[in-house]
Amino acid sequence: MKRYLWLLAGALACGGGSGDSTGPGPPAGQFRVLAGGNNVANRYSSDLWVHGSYAYTGTWGGVFRGGNAGNVLNIWSLGAAGAPALVDSIVVDGIGTVSDVQVSEDGKVLVFGAERGAAAGLLVYDLTDPRRPMFLDSATVETGIHTTTIGEIAGRRYVFAARNPADPALLIYDITDPGSLNLVASVPIPPDYGIHDTYVRDGLAFVFAWNTGVIIFDVGNGIGSGSPASPVEVGRLVTADDAAGDGPSAHNGWWFHNPVTGEKRYLFVGQEGPGVIGTRSSGDIHVVDVSDLGNPREVAFFHLDGAGTHNFWMDESRQILYAAYYNGGVVALDVSGTLSGDLSSRLIARLTPGGAGNTYMWGVQLAGGSLYATDMVSGLWQIEAVTR
Amino acid sequence: MVRAEAWRRLRLVSMLNLEGTTIPGGELALGNRGEGFVDRRHPHTYMHELILSADDLLGASDGSARLSISAGKGFAPFGTDDPMIRPFLRFPVNHHLSQILERAVAIAAVRTQPVAVELGVFNGDEPERPGEWPRIGGRFGDSWAGRVTVYPARGVELQGSHADVHSPEHRPGAGTDQGKWSLSARWSRPIGGQPVYGMVEWSRTSEARGFFVFHSLLAEGAWSRGRHRLQYRFERTERPEEERISNFRSLRPHLENSILGTTRWTVHTAGYEVDLLQTGRFRLRPLLELSYGQIRSVGGGLFDVETLYGHDHVWSMSVGLRVGAGMPMHRMGRYGSMDEADMSHHHDMGVE
Numbered sequence: 040m041k042r043y044l045w046l047l048a049g050a051l052a053c054g055g056g057s058g059d060s061t062g063p064g065p066p067a068g069q070f071r072v073l074a075g076g077n078n079v080a081n082r083y084s085s086d087l088w089v090h091g092s093y094a095y096t097g098t099w100g101g102v103f104r105g106g107n108a109g110n111v112l113n114i115w116s117l118g119a120a121g122a123p124a125l126v127d128s129i130v131v132d133g134i135g136t137v138s139d140v141q142v143s144e145d146g147k148v149l150v151f152g153a154e155r156g157a158a159a160g161l162l163v164y165d166l167t168d169p170r171r172p173m174f175l176d177s178a179t180v181e182t183g184i185h186t187t188t189i190g191e192i193a194g195r196r197y198v199f200a201a202r203n204p205a206d207p208a209l210l211i212y213d214i215t216d217p218g219s220l221n222l223v224a225s226v227p228i229p230p231d232y233g234i235h236d237t238y239v240r241d242g243l244a245f246v247f248a249w250n251t252g253v254i255i256f257d258v259g260n261g262i263g264s265g266s267p268a269s270p271v272e273v274g275r276l277v278t279a280d281d282a283a284g285d286g287p288s289a290h291n292g293w294w295f296h297n298p299v300t301g302e303k304r305y306l307f308v309g310q311e312g313p314g315v316i317g318t319r320s321s322g323d324i325h326v327v328d329v330s331d332l333g334n335p336r337e338v339a340f341f342h343l344d345g346a347g348t349h350n351f352w353m354d355e356s357r358q359i360l361y362a363a364y365y366n367g368g369v370v371a372l373d374v375s376g377t378l379s380g381d382l383s384s385r386l387i388a389r390l391t392p393g394g395a396g397n398t399y400m401w402g403v404q405l406a407g408g409s410l411y412a413t414d415m416v417s418g419l420w421q422i423e424a425v426t427r
Numbered sequence: 428m429v430r431a432e433a434w435r436r437l438r439l440v441s442m443l444n445l446e447g448t449t450i451p452g453g454e455l456a457l458g459n460r461g462e463g464f465v466d467r468r469h470p471h472t473y474m475h476e477l478i479l480s481a482d483d484l485l486g487a488s489d490g491s492a493r494l495s496i497s498a499g500k501g502f503a504p505f506g507t508d509d510p511m512i513r514p515f516l517r518f519p520v521n522h523h524l525s526q527i528l529e530r531a532v533a534i535a536a537v538r539t540q541p542v543a544v545e546l547g548v549f550n551g552d553e554p555e556r557p558g559e560w561p562r563i564g565g566r567f568g569d570s571w572a573g574r575v576t577v578y579p580a581r582g583v584e585l586q587g588s589h590a591d592v593h594s595p596e597h598r599p600g601a602g603t604d605q606g607k608w609s610l611s612a613r614w615s616r617p618i619g620g621q622p623v624y625g626m627v628e629w630s631r632t633s634e635a636r637g638f639f640v641f642h643s644l645l646a647e648g649a650w651s652r653g654r655h656r657l658q659y660r661f662e663r664t665e666r667p668e669e670e671r672i673s674n675f676r677s678l679r680p681h682l683e684n685s686i687l688g689t690t691r692w693t694v695h696t697a698g699y700e701v702d703l704l705q706t707g708r709f710r711l712r713p714l715l716e717l718s719y720g721q722i723r724s725v726g727g728g729l730f731d732v733e734t735l736y737g738h739d740h741v742w743s744m745s746v747g748l749r750v751g752a753g754m755p756m757h758r759m760g761r762y763g764s765m766d767e768a769d770m771s772h773h774h775d776m777g778v779e
Contacts, residue, residue, distance in 0.1 A: 102687050232681060314685035318726070
């Protein structure tokens with residue numbers, strides 16, 4: 040899934056960074072559940088986004104729960120201490136899964152991708168009243184949109200959307216006028232399971248394209264004369280496939296801008312290996328050195344036995360990577376300093392908030408000093424973030 | 428079906444299959460899965476077999492042995508006989524664990540009296556529609572299979588085979604690979620003057636470097652007396668449960684490599700057939716089959732048997748009429764020196 044930051048994560052987190060630019064400090068810290076959990080019993084949950092005092096979570100309908108498809112966006116009010124309370128839901132006819140959710144940085148617009156159904160595609164809502172999103176516009180995509188990522192480029196707002204196979208593509212919509220979506224580019228992606236997610240930052244779009252690996256496009260950075268309407272590939276890399284069955288399965292990522300060192304060196308790539316949804320998963324975190332965007336190279340990895348990674352968030356000022364890890368729960372990694380080889384010693388903390396058999400974590404987001412985590416089985420959790 | 432022979436050593440075998448016309452949406456079949464269908468047997472491709480074989484290439488110089496080379500579209504040398512040439516109307520759950528079919532194949536085979544060895548290469552991808560042909564460009568040769576068959580006595584076969592299949596469920600080739608094993612023992616000879624057929628097989632498919640493993644154990648038999656035939660099959664087979672896009676179709680092409688769970692199907696099938704009419708090569712055989720299957724989830728996952736089926740067991744009854752005419756069916760999947768042109772001596776197997 041997407042995750043981009045226009046402001047340093049430090050604005051969201053409390054405390055300062057370690058300042059260690061030469062090597063990791065000793066792993067420390069632990070997670071603690073603050074609130075939430077077991078609060079979406081009628082559907083399986085999917086992605087989340089937190090903005091201000093509200094959170095929005097999607098639902099997944101790969102198989103029905105309680106007879107219900109994943110056609111709902113849940114709206115949560117975060118109390119004074121950040122505890123989530125479900126306050127409303129939007130039911131969308133003609134879809135079976137809300138696959139990805141994001142709110143614009145200014146909090147005015149909510150977008151989500153939808154799969155499985157005649158109305159699958161990209162949907163845009165107005166957040167003038169954040170408790171009651173109002174539908175603005177949509178773009179129907181027959182095979183569905185797997186992820187949506189908002190990017191602000193040259194004063195305009197875009198959504199980078201991942202169109203599912205059989206004809207996978209990176210679709211770029213101009214949503215500067217959110218009531219009138221405008222498709223400005225469609226970039227075919229090889230059908231080796233196609234495109235899964237995009238990370239947009241500094242005018243670069245990192246496309247995570249399963250067994251094709253990672254493709255880097257200039258969409259306004261300037262290094263390749265690309266634009267949102269005319270993306271230009273500037274680099275690509277096929278990440279390793281050593282951990283999970285058959286292929287690199289590049290799924291998601293985060294380009295780390297380290298405020299401590301000033302480096303923009305590392306791209307973290309999530310590998311989504313085979314899984315039995317709800318029980319077992321596989322896939323590593325791969326670390327790619329993108330100092331030379333035209334020649335990216337893999338330098339490190341993190342492997343967790345018996346579980347595989349999914350979506351990321353970063354506390355950049357603290358140099359901590361948070362990763363949803365399906366049945367492995369939530370993982371915090373120390374990513375300070377130079378990253379090389381096996382990062383297993385960088386594990387700071389791990390938590391399965393729902394317990395065994397009740398944890399299959401989809402995504403995480405750091406907001407208001409807490410880590411919010413959405414679990415397919417056990418719903419939305421508020422977790423105390425790691426400090427070290 | 429067409430058979431043509433030339434210069435004693437060249438043989439062309441072809442088999443048309445019109446299921447794409449008669450059952451384009453598949454056939455409701457207990458526990459069946461494959462080629463994007465689930466709980467329905469898929470229609471096979473129109474050109475089911477088209478194989479050219481050069482048999483006994485070395486003539487008498489290799490004694491009684493027969494070396495052959497075959498190429499075309501057909502079965503890879505793996506596993507047991509196709510269910511279509513076995514006694515039962517209903518396909519077993521394990522069809523795609525125990526046979527590899529509808530591929531572009533090149534097979535070398537050596538057969539002697541006590542043992543035969545086959546080695547073949549083929550394209551790993553399965554067809555997705557009846558009108559499709561195997562993908563040769565970029566796929567042919569990406570998979571291989573080998574089978575050893577031992578003949579300890581007349582009418583008795585012991586078989587062991589292995590196959591490495593690249594991306595069978597994703598035609599462009601990005602899917603997970605399978606490693607397959609099959610062991611079987613087969614009896615096809617009379618007892619007490621009455622035709623008797625029996626087969627026991629075990630198969631195992633490991634996928635995604637062992638992340639998924641599916642097993643099957645099957646035993647079946649048929650006993651004929653006069654015009655009547657009784658048959659029984661026991662099967663215990665595991666299958667993956669995938670996301671469905673409708674009641675009977677799985678999502679294709681895939682988006683990722685996760686499944687919802689694994690189910691284990693334990694199925695008992697009993698059947699009866701009778702020769703109503705047999706004149707020359709024309710034959711009419713009414714049949715009745717009754718199946719009872721129990722379904723269990725194994726290994727976790729979100730898939731829930733009772734939510735989908737409403738029960739943990741399924742009944743199935745089939746009433747039909749076999750119509751046979753013309754030349755006898757050959758033993759599908761056995762080519763060149765392995766070819767058995769006339770299955771009429773296996774009439775107890777009910778091939779029409």
